[in-house]
Amino acid sequence: MLRICFTSDDIARTRIAPAPDPLWELVMSLHMLRPQxxxxxxxxxxxxxxxxxxxAGLGERLRLLLALTPTVGYFPDFLNPYAAIHGLEPGLEAVRSTPKTAIHHDLQHLAQSRPLPRGARLLATGDPRTLTELTDTMRTCYSLTITPYxxxxxxxxxxDRQIRTTALxxxxxxxxxxxxxxxxxxNSGQLCLPTHPRDQEVHLDGRGLLLIPSYFCLTGPVTLFDPDLPPVLVYPVAKPPDALPIGQRPPGALSALIGATRAAILETLAAHPTTTTDLARRIGASAATASEHTTILRQAGLITSDRDRNRKLHSPTALGLALLNANDRT
Incomplete structure (x- = not known):
């Protein structure tokens, strides 16, 4: 059982993540690639x-990433930096900026339970090229496993946030x-996780706890191994019996017509009007990239961009919605 111990300061500093954490979702989705x-x-x-x-032809780079994210037991903390709460690109930049000592420590701990591929040796030295290849692979996997859905x-x-907010x-x-x-x-100042594989007690020591709701988290709540890192707790949200149904497949004909990223942007905007910053986080791209794509979509008459006080909100036009509907029918 894992017991997370709260002080009054921790109670005051506990909060819910504003959106899915892209790197936690990615790691959890990599688990789900392999049947549980x-x-x-x-x-x-x-x-x-x-x-x-x-x-995608990722080859050895994918094998390394899968080796770093085993479906059972420990996986390295450096794959899930706190900065990822601000979006995919800040998270990947934090992974690339991980101190060599932290990477070496995490991989040394992982190697105690399973053999690692050759690429892990270079990664353990903090080799910049290997780190860049790793984050490029993570970005590609995110675009395939998360973005379309x-x-x-x-x-x-x-x-889930609405449920928690009401309870709060x-x-x-x-x-x-x-x-x-x-x-x-x-129970009495402790948050208890009875199904956790380790018998452990974590003291928050006034830092509070960030609760991160996750779609791909399935078997139970997950937290970081190192108690000195900012405390987070990733927990599963409710899902329909057939998670990620056929209607949420990667865009097919529309993707071929306007590109996968622009198709994903249209899908996102069809749900609700969105700012460029929020859109960038949702599709796993930089703000500059999202801005470039929205400009092209606006020039093509597929979206409009309207000022709302100090924000600019993007939404699909009738033509953009017609393309989405036609894509769903195909």
Whole structure:
């Protein structure tokens, strides 16, 4: 059992992540690429993504990334930096900037439980080229495993946040923590995770706890191994019986017509008007890249951009929605 111990300062500093953490979702999705015992939720997603991953031709780079994210037991903390809460690119930059000593320590710990491929040796030295190749592979995998399904993921996480926010409004932070049953329960200043594989006690020491709702988290809550890192707790959100249904497949004909990223942007904007910054986070791109794509889509008459006080919100035009509907029919 894992017990997370709170002080009054920790109660005051506990919060919920504003959106899915892209790198936690990526690591959890890499777990789901490999069938889990009793897992039927992601079977259609796995059948769709498997060929796309193979066609990407990632080879040894993918083998290294999968070796770093085993489905059972420890995986390196440096793959999930706190900066990723601000988006995919800040998270990948934080991975590339990880101190050599931290990478070496994490890989040394991982090597105690399983053999690692040759690329791990260079990675353990903090080799810049190997780190760049690793984050490039992570970005490619994110575009294949997460981006096409972002609308479904965001919707499920948003619904979970509403549940937690209601619990917070009616019962304070203790009510929020109590609402996380049955995967964990609140008891006398401790958040207890009975199914956690390690018997461990974590003291927050006034730092608070960041709760991160996750779509691809399946078997139970996950936290970082190093207790000195900013405390986070990743927990599963409710999912329909057939997670990531056929309707949320990677855009086909539309992707071929306007490109996968622009198709994903249209899909995202169809859910609700979005700023460039938020759009960049949702599609896993930089703000500059998102701005460039929205400019092209606006010039093509597929989206409009309207000022709302100090924000500019993008939304699809009738033509953009017609393209999305035609793509769904095909």
């Amino acid at each position: 015992p009793g897992d039927l939720l992601f079977r259609h997603w796995r059948r769709t993504i498997g060929p796309a991953i193979r066609q 972002q609308r479904t993921i965001d919707s499920a996480v948003s619904q 409004c009616t019962g304070g932070v203790e009510g929020l923590l109590a609402s996380l049953r049955p995967v964990m329960y609140w």
